[in-house]
Amino acid sequence: MSENGFEPKIVAFVCNWCSYGGADIAGNQRMNYSPNVTLVRVMCSGRVDPEFVLEALRDGADGVMILGCHPGDCHYIEGNYRTLKRYNMLKPLLKQFNIEENRVVLDWVSASEGEKFARVVQAMNERITQLGPLNWDKVSSER
Amino acid sequence: MSEKPKIGIYWCSSCGGCEEALVDLNEAILDVVAAVDIVFWPVAMDFKYDDVRKMKDGEMLASFINGGVRLSEQEDIVKLLRRKSQLIFAFGSCAHMGGIPGLANMNDRETVFNRVYREMESNDNPEGIVPETESLVNGKYKAELPEFYNSVYPLDKIIDVDYTIPGCAPQPQTILDAFTAILEGKLPEKGSVLAPNKSLCDTCPRKDTKPDKLTIDVFRRPHLYDKLDDGRCFLEAGIICMGPATRSGCGERCINANMPCRGCYGPPDDVKDQGVRMMSALASIIQPDEEEDIQKVLETLPDRIVPFYMYGLPRSILFRRKMNK
């Protein structure tokens, strides 16, 4: 939590086959990752439609993470390559909407990388805390 | 008094093209005019707001409203029309999705004012005057201007909309089909968009040349591509064509002029955000897998707002750009 009491809301889309396992380990080992992260389990990072990301931001998330298997390890072979492409396509759009670059991140976390999971989430938390709230409802409701 | 159904037509933040589309019904407009009583149509007839205020609630069968909503005054009138009409039709891309004027959601009032009144190279405005909502003309005559919203709104963000007639402007056939449905009492489920629920690609004359497995290794810009008229699917050549994420029904007008679709008919029913759906589809078929190479392909795309949100920025999930305050 920052001095001004801002507690970022983060949505993390995690792939069932690897990153979710990573999150599980992190949880079991009580590694110190923030509780303000809402995990959304998906079958593959390739299922994370960019529409979901935008909806999360619109509906109040201050940041969005997409976590998938390492390149080459995707259960559905190409899913995470597709994610990589869509993510790269989406980033400049977010920039055009003037949404700070670091609010949406993609990373690879395997089922055994509990420690990495905790680390990327922690880093995300710090970044978003620094950026402050997104408040998209305010952005779009101001007549 | 006639027993014919009463119809109202109104424009909000519109270019007038939607009204022209009605005139383009040509002889058919005479049949429509014979079947209904147009009781309010500011652009073509001398009737005033007060005539509408005096009507009973629900007195009009239907009002057709084109243009997005930008001013409080427009909000008032469309709310008035909502009360006085049994059915509200959002008419055209602007009412449906914000349309091209909705690109203004990339800016706000202030940035527009600065550009238009303060910075414009051809201005002669040393004192930096900008229009004000209240001012004095010649030092004594009080003049008022309405205030603008910071955003352009599709009609259904302001009032309840019963049906949508899509297109910029709607194709005459789309309009006639809608009129026929109204007059014959054959309207579909409330909330429907009155055009086929398939993609433009399904009806496109170039569809046979659309490869089963498309891949993209470069995005080409239409003015730099010398074979626009070869009759082949634009996407095959890396020219962005919104066909896959756009509803059919326009008569493939742009394609017939050898130009790619820009999506004015809006997305089919299941698509929430036309632009991001198209971007996501295109991203998935980018050829290379390495991040660096992906970047190189994406660099050939100078803007995402146009073409992906050319007609539908205010309909998109994010609705508008965040401004720096």
Add this chain to the structure above:
Amino acid sequence: MAEKHISISPVTRLEGHGNIEIFLNDEGNVEHAFLQVPELRGFEKFSEGRPAEEMPRITPKICGVCPTAHHMASQKALDDLFKTEPPSTAKKVRELMYSAFMIEDHALHFYFLGGPDFIVGPDAPKGSRNILGVIDKVGLDIGKNVIKNRKQCREIITTLGGRVIHPVSGLPGGVSKALSKEDQEKFKQYADEVIEFGQFTIQAFKDIVLKNEDYVKIITSDPYTHKTYYMGLVDEDNRVNFYDGKIRVVDPEGKEFLKFDVREFKDHISEHVEKWSYIKFPFLKKVGWKGFIDGKNSGVYRVAPLARLNASDGLATPLAQKEYDFMYETLGGKPVHHTLAFHWARVIELLYAAERLKELVNDPDITNTDIRNIPDKTPTEGTGVVEAPRGTLIHNYVTDEIGVIKKANLIVATVNNAAAITMSVEKAAKGVIKNFKVDDGLLNMVEMAFRAYDPCFACATHSLPGNMPLKVKIFAPDMTVFDVIERK
């Protein structure tokens, strides 16, 4: 003192919206009046960041009544931006499409928008001052003929431009679609018919308007007269040209005052800003902004049909040239300052466009398929001009080296007339509102003053989306609102 307020809201039959405010003095006569355009859209701003080649598809949405004009000015600005001259056939195809557009647009105005005042009569009941009233007066056959000719012209635009409302074929260095031989044959026939239609329209104007002494009196009356500068595009023989040429300005005596390439427009045109209107007021830089006054010392100028005829030495086609001569003979020589003569000039231009259409469609080159040159130069800045039905239209774009818009500047047809329209409204109001006497017919005459310009506030307010109704408010000397006449 009682509430005193007159409002017409919205003012009808013009494209877009506006407000008229009228102030009375102690005697109940008009002391001051002005036209407000309470709307703004933002095209110049939100064009920034867009790929330049999309501008011919974006800017037409400034106005759905004259989208072809914006489409044309935009693609010409792109030719200049990418330094790519289109093949001669492409230019002809563009001008063919453009001629068809001028015809249908002028016909729209004459029969649907401004014309009803004249044809049906300014004092006719409100329910009949519209196209249906026109059809009643001139007969259903003729009504159908109007519709048919407009339809054929619009078919030409659709065929060449893909869409008639917001065409899409324009590219830097040419057009995306060639004219086929079959279409050419069909259009040849349309061209013959449309010339007849043009002649018929002029005859209708003469029969209904010129043969009616009252109308002629109104046209030539002082309330509808302003001595201003006039601007229009001319070819190398100083004849009117809608598609290309140099911008020529004549002074209130009709002498050439300026002739310049559109790239120099910023040297000659400046835009004045007022707090009480979202529209800007262009004026001639050399003369300067002196306020809303006419005469040689005021930088106010006018554009659109009458201005074009005044700013030229003639028309390039024979039938139209004859009508040109006849108009100036009848109205006492050049230049003509009567605002309502814009209607006359408009039908003459309609005939010119019809003749030009015929020339182009019969040009043996017109079906050539060499219609594009592909740009290969680095873009920086480009400017394009056409004569829109409502006057000189300029698009100016500055881009980065890959052709993404950095700055856009649009001087739009109706905006050129903004100052003059305000002046005309004031003068007309002064002429027709006397001793606190205001009625429906009189107010319509005030509206007539600006309808003559065929003003398009959709265009004029290309700067932020939003349309407004046009209102007339009349204020008593103590600044209270004078009366409420809601046309009953």
